Amino acid sequence: MTTGGRKGGRRTGLLLAALAAPASMGVSGPSLALPEAARALAVTPASAAWLMTAFGIGMAVGTPLLSATAGRRHGTTGVVKAATALVTLGALVVLLAPNLSLAVAGRALEAAGAAALNVAAFQLAGRDRTGRTPGLVAIGSAAGGTAGLFVGAAVAGAFGWRGALVLPLLSLLSLRPVLRLADAEPTRPDESPRTPGKDLGILRNSRFLAAAALMLAVSTVNFALLYAAPRRVAALTGWGPVETGAVASVAALTGALLSWQLVRVAPALGAARLKALLGAGSAVALVLAVTAPWPVAVLVGSGTSALVTAGGQGLLSGAATETLPAARHGNAIGLFNLAFLVGVAAGPALASFADQTVQFI
Structure with missing residues (x-):
């Protein structure tokens, strides 16, 4: 690999890491904001913990579902666009939810989109068979999950507890360059019937x-x-x-x-x-x-x-x-x-x- 190729791979890895990191922040970001959320929603702290549990469930469901459906005819571009819609819709539900049930539902939608963004980042990084670009994405994802605890606390302090629940929206800052990268994907999506x-x-x-x-x-x-x-x-x-x-x-x-x-x-x-x-x-x-x-x-x-x-x-x-x-x-x-x-x-x-x-x- 040439020096320019290495630099280009590093830039791509950092871009995709920036896509994956906020998605991981959604896992840990609400931790310190849960007591405030429980008070605001008039529920117990144990009930408020569903705001985190729902995110894990949403990620587990969203990963195979969006990879298999959105990616079938539209490739990684379709996955990114579908994920963006889910993250945005889920965040809006969380921000406007008057009760715990709707907030939990919004978190699950947001998580499904965040999971798909994470998958898309690894799909695009997978073009680099050396493992360096996927490695950068994995580091970004891990760093986002770790830093989310403090980012969530800071956002909650500045904007309220709901802000800590919508950290995956930060992934959308990388949306335009990621879509350009996905559009340039050299392999065509599999359009053959699935069996x-x-x-x-x-x-x-x-x-x-x-x-x-x-x-x-x-x-x-x-x-x-x-x-x-x-x-x-x-x-x-x-x-x-x-x-x-x-x-x-x-x-x-x-x-x-x-x-x-x-x-x-x-x-x-x-x-x-x-x-x-x-x-x-x-x-x-x-x-x-x-x-x-x-x-x-x-x-x-x-x-x-x-x-x-x-x-x-x-x-x-x-x-x-x-x-x-x-x-x-x-x-x-x-x-x-x-x-x-x-x-x-x-x-x-x-x-x-x-x-x-x-x-x-």
């Missing part, structure tokens, strides 16, 4: 399954630690939620940014060693964060998990599609990202269950 056998062929591809399974495992560990690691740090230090949240977020963000070094050395490692490194890194991160008696070690574990997750999301997306025909890449990346999103939902639930079990014992 269950063809789509299930993706799930019979051993390399796709291996990459998706590893992504599911790494993602589950990472989002379990996003729940559990700050609790352990608080227990070990006695810090309050603000101090704990700030330090834990810095650790995770540092790990996400350092994952670029993993992306850079990945071609020299080879596929087998890369997958082994990702699996081992995630396992070590889990052991450190759960068993280490020192707060610094817990934070190192959390940061290591963020590193392998951000790096793995970009690098494994390429591994998941490398042996599939080009016409199946869009659906394959959608299914791959669905595996990641299952980890987003499963991680905190498993961590919460484990915490309750340990306390019960």
Whole structure:
């Protein structure tokens, strides 16, 4: 690759990262605004938590649905346009909702659009078979999810709690250049009739399954630690939620940014060693964060998990599609990202269950 090509790939990666990062902010952005939302909507804090739960469900549903429908005849351009409409409509519902039920519905619509924007970013980044551009997108997505906690708090303080619930609207700032990039897509969308056998062929591809399974495992560990690691740090230090949240977020963000070094050395490692490194890194991160008696070690574990997750999301997306025909890449990346999103939902639930079990014992 020429120097100009590398610079162009970096610019493309940063553009697509700017598309994906606000979508990820929607996951964590409302966290600190939930008490205010509960008071304003006259509901309990537990009920207000549905504003976050609905986003996770919307992302999990929107990922395969929009990839399969909007992308079928209109390619990535269709995915981006459909996602933009859903994000905008969902945000309007959230901003105008007089009650919790409508606000939750708006969040689910917004999440479906945010998930599709994330998929579109990885589809466009997938043209770079070195993994560098997908790596930048993964880092941007991870950084957005980590920074969302503080961006959401700042926006809520300046504009009210509803502002923290519509952070995915920031993705639309990148809309015009992304649409130009999508319009220049060299491969034509698959216009042939879809059959269950063809789509299930993706799930019979051993390399796709291996990459998706590893992504599911790494993602589950990472989002379990996003729940559990700050609790352990608080227990070990006695810090309050603000101090704990700030330090834990810095650790995770540092790990996400350092994952670029993993992306850079990945071609020299080879596929087998890369997958082994990702699996081992995630396992070590889990052991450190759960068993280490020192707060610094817990934070190192959390940061290591963020590193392998951000790096793995970009690098494994390429591994998941490398042996599939080009016409199946869009659906394959959608299914791959669905595996990641299952980890987003499963991680905190498993961590919460484990915490309750340990306390019960």
